[in-house]
Amino acid sequence: MSITRHAGPVGPTRLLAGLSGGGRTSLASHFDQWGRIPDATPGAILDALDASDLRGHGGAWFPVGTKWRSIRKAGLRTPVVVANGAEGEPASGKDRLLLMQAPHLVLDGLALAARVTGAGQAFVFAPAEVVPSVRDALAERAAVGLDPCPIEVMVAPDRFVAGQETAVVATIAGRSPGLPTFQGITSIRVKGIGGRPTLVQNVETLAQAALVARFGPPWYRSVGTEGAPGTVLTTVTGRWDGPRIVEVPLGTTVGSALGIDPSASGLQGVLLGGYGGGWVRPEVALTMPFTEEEARARGTSIGAGVIALLPTGICPLAEIARVARYMEGQGAGQCGPCVNGLDTLANALEHLAWRPHGLRGGVAAIPGLCDLVEGRGACRHPDGVARFVRSGLEVFADHAALHASRGSCAPSVPFLPVPTDPPRGFVR
Ligand code: SF4
Numbered sequence: 001m002s003i004t005r006h007a008g009p010v011g012p013t014r015l016l017a018g019l020s021g022g023g024r025t026s027l028a029s030h031f032d033q034w035g036r037i038p039d040a041t042p043g044a045i046l047d048a049l050d051a052s053d054l055r056g057h058g059g060a061w062f063p064v065g066t067k068w069r070s071i072r073k074a075g076l077r078t079p080v081v082v083a084n085g086a087e088g089e090p091a092s093g094k095d096r097l098l099l100m101q102a103p104h105l106v107l108d109g110l111a112l113a114a115r116v117t118g119a120g121q122a123f124v125f126a127p128a129e130v131v132p133s134v135r136d137a138l139a140e141r142a143a144v145g146l147d148p149c150p151i152e153v154m155v156a157p158d159r160f161v162a163g164q165e166t167a168v169v170a171t172i173a174g175r176s177p178g179l180p181t182f183q184g185i186t187s188i189r190v191k192g193i194g195g196r197p198t199l200v201q202n203v204e205t206l207a208q209a210a211l212v213a214r215f216g217p218p219w220y221r222s223v224g225t226e227g228a229p230g231t232v233l234t235t236v237t238g239r240w241d242g243p244r245i246v247e248v249p250l251g252t253t254v255g256s257a258l259g260i261d262p263s264a265s266g267l268q269g270v271l272l273g274g275y276g277g278g279w280v281r282p283e284v285a286l287t288m289p290f291t292e293e294e295a296r297a298r299g300t301s302i303g304a305g306v307i308a309l310l311p312t313g314i315c316p317l318a319e320i321a322r323v324a325r326y327m328e329g330q331g332a333g334q335c336g337p338c339v340n341g342l343d344t345l346a347n348a349l350e351h352l353a354w355r356p357h358g359l360r361g362g363v364a365a366i367p368g369l370c371d372l373v374e375g376r377g378a379c380r381h382p383d384g385v386a387r388f389v390r391s392g393l394e395v396f397a398d399h400a401a402l403h404a405s406r407g408s409c410a411p412s413v414p415f416l417p418v419p420t421d422p423p424r425g426f427v428r
Contacts, residue, residue: 113206117197223249225291237307
């Protein structure tokens with residue numbers, strides 16, 4: 001059964017098509033632009049998700065159809081679905097942008113997920129600043145009876161790990177706000193909020209699912225590559241005066257997507273995937289097809305679509321130390337690596353950046369500190385920090401050697417955003 005009824009936007013701008021760059025799109029404008037989602041059975045929608053090969057855009061890149069199917073089959077209890085817009089990653093702004101300007105696209109995806117899984121309750125988990133936009137959108141939908149179950153908005157704590165699935169469930173359930181919890185071997189897909197099967201899906205993914213349900217798999221796959229179809233919203237830092245949200249066809253090289261000549265980039269390094277991702281040399285990052293598989297083959301991840309382009313003239317070791325200290329403060333303090341290991345690692349990096357002659361064991365000691373935190377937490381927070389640090393020491397090895405021999409650099413303006421910096425605002 002085909003569910004394609006409308007023509008979707010042509011070209012690589014999809015989610016961002018028609019956004020005003022300003023306020024929230026009203027329900028009337030939303031329907032003018034996108035039409036309604038055609039009626040289809042849950043099975044037909046799942047088949048369309050499978051055929052499109054839509055993956056989770058929150059960082060895991062797990063097949064969406066498979067995830068929704070697992071909730072549907074999880075048991076006798078009525079499921080719960082959650083639109084996860086926590087976006088605790090400071091270098092990312094795309095989920096906020098969608099919830100601020102195109103909340104109906106996200107809510108269409110959430111309502112679709114509720115229908116397919118048979119959910120009896122839904123939540124939008126989002127930072128405080130976007131809650132008014134979501135609430136206004138929900139009021140418009142309630143007035144016309146659009147959604148199949150009640151949808152509540154829950155404020156996501158401003159914390160890096162707040163968007164991890166167990167943290168989302170714990171926060172909504174009223175336990176340990178913003179902190180991951182030990183789930184044991186039982187997945188939240190089986191036993192989550194209120195002991196019910198729970199689907200936690202990133203808001204961009206839901207918006208993409210809403211487009212697949214409207215326009216069908218062939219349309220979705222008409223952009224991107226055979227193995228990585230569709231587009232991804234990226235938050236780009238270092239290309240323009242401020243951070244910007246850009247929609248990139250998967251498989252495009254970063255250089256061509258951002259209009260940068262790899263042979264004359266003026267960059268020292270490129271951070272892919274944010275603070276749990278990894279640093280890549282510019283000539284590699286700019287020529288690499290932008291897909292999760294290609295990023296993993298280079299030891300990193302595109303994660304939630306963060307691209308940070310570090311120019312020359314900024315000390316990369318100071319940037320790594322600032323972020324490592326921020327990440328140390330974001331752990332939940334309930335596992336060994338977060339209690340002790342990340343502080344020790346951040347201390348070593350601060351020495352390397354600003355007091356290199358005081359670093360016991362020199363630069364060579366730092367990968368060993370990464371070993372001590374990797375794979376030892378109940379969640380992947382310490383693993384992400386270790387990857388960020390380890391990859392940085394590889395890409396900036398020459399710079400680290402200079403610090404060891406000549407001392408630290410002159411102070412430079414902070415480049416990578418951490419929440420203690422003044423707000424910069426994301427634009428598209
Ligand atoms: S590893 Fe850290 S962030 Fe993750 S659950 Fe343990 S204490 Fe919390």
